[in-house]
Structure formats: structure tokens, C-alpha cells
Amino acid sequence: MNNKKILNTEAQSLSNASRIKYFDLVIESGKGSTLTDINGKKYIDLLASASATNTGHSHPHVVEAITHQAQKIVQYTPAYFANEPAAKLSNRLTQLAPMDGPVKLAWGNSGSDANDALIKFARGYTGRPNVVSFTGAYHGSTYGSMSASAVSLNMSRKMGPLMDGFYKVPFPSPWYQRSYETKDQFIERMFDEFKLPFETYLPADEVAVILVEPIQGDGGIAKAPTKYLEKVYQFAHKHGILFAVDEVNQGMGRTGKWWSIQNFPGIKPDLMSVGKSLASGMPLSAVIGKQKIMDSLSAPANVYTTAGNPVTTAASLATLDVIEDEHLLQRSYDLGLKAKAFFDKMQQKYDFVGDVRMYGLDGGIDIINPENKKADSDIATKIIYRMFELGVVMITVRGNILRFQPPLVITNAELKQAFDVIKQAMQDEANGKI
Numbered sequence: 138m139n140n141k142k143i144l145n146t147e148a149q150s151l152s153n154a155s156r157i158k159y160f161d162l163v164i165e166s167g168k169g170s171t172l173t174d175i176n177g178k179k180y181i182d183l184l185a186s187a188s189a190t191n192t193g194h195s196h197p198h199v200v201e202a203i204t205h206q207a208q209k210i211v212q213y214t215p216a217y218f219a220n221e222p223a224a225k226l227s228n229r230l231t232q233l234a235p236m237d238g239p240v241k242l243a244w245g246n247s248g249s250d251a252n253d254a255l256i257k258f259a260r261g262y263t264g265r266p267n268v269v270s271f272t273g274a275y276h277g278s279t280y281g282s283m284s285a286s287a288v289s290l291n292m293s294r295k296m297g298p299l300m301d302g303f304y305k306v307p308f309p310s311p312w313y314q315r316s317y318e319t320k321d322q323f324i325e326r327m328f329d330e331f332k333l334p335f336e337t338y339l340p341a342d343e344v345a346v347i348l349v350e351p352i353q354g355d356g357g358i359a360k361a362p363t364k365y366l367e368k369v370y371q372f373a374h375k376h377g378i379l380f381a382v383d384e385v386n387q388g389m390g391r392t393g394k395w396w397s398i399q400n401f402p403g404i405k406p407d408l409m410s411v412g413k414s415l416a417s418g419m420p421l422s423a424v425i426g427k428q429k430i431m432d433s434l435s436a437p438a439n440v441y442t443t444a445g446n447p448v449t450t451a452a453s454l455a456t457l458d459v460i461e462d463e464h465l466l467q468r469s470y471d472l473g474l475k476a477k478a479f480f481d482k483m484q485q486k487y488d489f490v491g492d493v494r495m496y497g498l499d500g501g502i503d504i505i506n507p508e509n510k511k512a513d514s515d516i517a518t519k520i521i522y523r524m525f526e527l528g529v530v531m532i533t534v535r536g537n538i539l540r541f542q543p544p545l546v547i548t549n550a551e552l553k554q555a556f557d558v559i560k561q562a563m564q565d566e567a568n569g570k571i
């Protein structure tokens with residue numbers, strides 16, 4: 138067997154539980170928004186490693202920071218002694234956090250453990266046991282973050298019991314709005330449904346935290362209506378419940394702002410989790426919160442030996458530089474408008490394209506059955522496989538929603554090429570060719 142065959146076989150042999158199967162793609166390298174596979178074929182990446190490489194693959198400034206730091210010292214745990222990049226990063230991140238008053242953070246290695254930490258600090262500070270999150274949420278794969286998630290039955294099947302004290306309320310995704318409802322009526326109904334548990338079996342003064350992705354990622358790239366989230370926020374404050382946001386997927390410039398919660402001007406969270414693109418995909422995460430909350434637990438309540446490692450934090454400092462120096466927030470916003478216009482055109486042309494949502498370079502495009510207008514995973518799957526053949530990597534969420542999350546550094550030429558391929562794949566579907 139030649140080397141490439143062996144690699145392919147190894148990729149296939151990953152367990153069912155750990156690989157979400159899409160394409161038979163074994164990646165060799167990546168530069169900016171372009172991937173190259175082991176056979177030399179190139180693909181435009183509209184997934185950005187699940188929004189973990191907002192600054193693009195192997196950005197030279199990030200690579201240089203990693204290399205430089207690795208030559209000085211690779212690892213010493215911040216649990217015992219400070220290191221320079223982690224200390225600098227802590228200062229920068231606490232200043233960027235969209236919170237009032239003094240702010241502190243704790244390091245992690247993944248979005249999942251950051252959400253676990255967030256729950257620990259919320260329980261520790263309030264002394265209350267319960268956590269409220271939303272249907273459609275994905276907060277991670279550890280037991281705590283998984284217990285707060287509700288996006289796929291495979292996340293809990295055969296693994297129960299999940300942790301105690303986790304409750305879900307319905308996320309107000311746009312597809313739940315009824316045809317006869319105005320937006321305001323929809324918001325009122327969803328807020329009534331939100332309040333129902335608190336009025337019937339879940340005393341508000343026993344709830345530590347409400348945890349939300351203000352724009353759900355795996356739940357369908359769907360933004361909570363601003364008025365709705367403000368009501369939930371006010372409810373939380375009225376009852377002494379902490380309000381926490383998960384920015385692991387939607388933070389770091391994805392939506393055209395540093396943090397997705399900044400799309401909701403009236404809301405200042407008490408806690409937030411960040412990860413993924415925080416260090417351009419190097420394993421680094423953090424929970425950031427108001428100082429009084431973060432001071433409520435003592436070591437070793439939340440310690441991971443490699444979290445806040447000098448190499449990952451150096452990569453993160455370089456990532457923040459790139460976002461600032463290359464004006465990626467503005468770029469995300471501007472290119473997002475272009476993408477919205479493109480997908481709106483596709484919607485006018487093809488009856489299988491439904492709702493188009495776009496928040497910066499962060500899009501969800503519903504693929505529907507032209508007759509009954511219901512979600513259609515078969516058509517969506519055919520389209521993304523055709524795109525893959527034509528050299529563009531994109532995946533679906535919830536089966537039928539095209540997930541559009543390219544690196545924010547995607548060039549105009551790459552974006553145009555990607556649009557041409559999407560158009561071609563949709564046309565092939567319309568012609569019954571796939």
C-alpha cells in the first residue's frame with residue numbers, strides 16, 4: 138500500500154463516535170482560505186475548521202509567534218507560575234471583554250472545558266445548583282458542557298445519566314415563528330415559553346446561570362431576536378441569575394464584532410466562554426467573567442496543566458494582532474453583506490433555497506423541499522457533495538442548513554470562486570444532474 142492509501146485508511150478508521158463523516162478528504166496543508174489534500178487537489182474552505190481559524194490557515198504572523206515562543210519555552214503550567222504571553226493575553230482579553238467593572242479569566246484547552254468552568258464559577262458564586270440553557274445549543278463534549286447542550290440525540294444516547302440540575306428552554310429560531318404571528322407576537326410567545334418552567338417547577342432563586350449562544354452555531358446559524366434576549370437578560374438580573382454567553386463559535390470577529398453578544402447593544406454578560414479561533418485553532422480557551430464571580434472559587438477548583446500554555450497564548454496574542462491589523466471585523470461585516478446578496482439571489486433563482494441568515498461572515502442557508510417547503514437534508518447533502526467535487530468545502534448543520542463560515546481573511550478572488558461553485562452545484566441540482 139502506498140503512503141497516501143495508508144493515510145486514507147487511517148482516516149477511515151477513526152471511530153464512529155469521534156468523526157462526523159462528510160468527505161473523503163485527508164488534508165496535507167492550508168494557507169489562508171485554501172486547503173490542499175494529500176493528492177495535491179485544492180479546496181476553498183468555507184468551514185474554517187468549524188470557525189477555529191478565523192485568521193486563516195497558518196497565518197505567517199501566528200506561525201512566527203508559535204515558532205519564536207517554542208524556541209524560548211514550550212510549557213510551564215500557569216497553575217503555578219506566570220508566563221509572559223499568558224499574562225499579556227490576560228490583560229488584552231479582559232479589556233476586550235464586553236463587561237462592566239473589573240474582569241478576570243481562567244484558562245482552558247477547549248471550548249467544552251471553558252463551558253464546564255463557566256458552570257463551576259456560576260454555581261460557586263451564586264451557591265445555586267441549576268443551569269438553564271437552550272434547545273439547539275451546542276456547548277461541548279465534556280459531561281458538563283454536554284449536559285447543557287441539546288442539539289443532537291447522539292449527544293446523550295447511551296451516555297446518561299447526564300449531570301443533574303440542567304434545564305432547557307426553547308431557542309427562538311426563526312423557523313418556529315408561525316405564519317400568522319408578527320415578530321413581536323413570536324417574541325412574546327417564546328418569552329412565555331421561557332418563563333413557563335420558572336412558573337411551574339423551577340424556582341428562579343435556585344438557578345445559578347442562564348447560558349446562551351446569542352447566535353446559535355450548530356443549532357442552525359440562527360440569531361435570537363434582540364428584544365427576546367433582552368427580556369431574558371432582564372429576567373435573569375431581576376432574579377439574581379447570572380447571564381452567560383458562549384462565544385466559542387461566534388466570537389473572535391466571526392459576526393463582524395469581537396463578540397456576538399455585541400450585536401445586542403443592551404446586554405452585558407456576567408460570564409463568557411471563548412475558544413476555537415482564540416489562538417487560531419491552537420488548543421486554548423478561557424472563561425472570562427466579572428472579578429467577584431471569578432474570585433468565588435479557589436485553586437485547584439479549575440486547573441488544567443497545559444491551559445494557558447506559553448505557545449498557545451503567544452499564538453493568541455498574534456491572532457489578536459492579525460484581527461486588528463488586517464481590520465478583520467470590518468472585513469467580516471463587508472464580505473457578509475456580499476455573501477447575503479449572493480445567497481439572496483440564489484434564493485430568488487432556486488425554489489429549494491429557503492431562509493438566508495447572515496451575520497458578518499456567518500451564514501445559515503436553509504435548503505427546503507420545493508413542494509412542502511420543509512427542511513430537506515437530501516438536497517442539501519447533494520449540493521455540498523457536488524461543491525466538494527468542484528473544490529469547495531462546506532458542511533451542513535441540522536442536516537439541511539448550509540453552514541457558511543469561511544476564514545475572515547478569505548480573498549475577494551477566493552470568495553468569487555466559491556460563489557461560482559455554489560451556483561454551479563445548485564444549477565446541477567436544479568437540472569436533476571446530481
Ligand code: PLP
Nearest residue numbers: 247248249275276277354385386
Ligand atoms: N461552544 C460552541 C458554541 C461550539 O460551537 C463548540 C464547538 O463546536 C464548543 C462550545 C465546544 O468547543 P470544543 O470543540 O473546542 O470543545
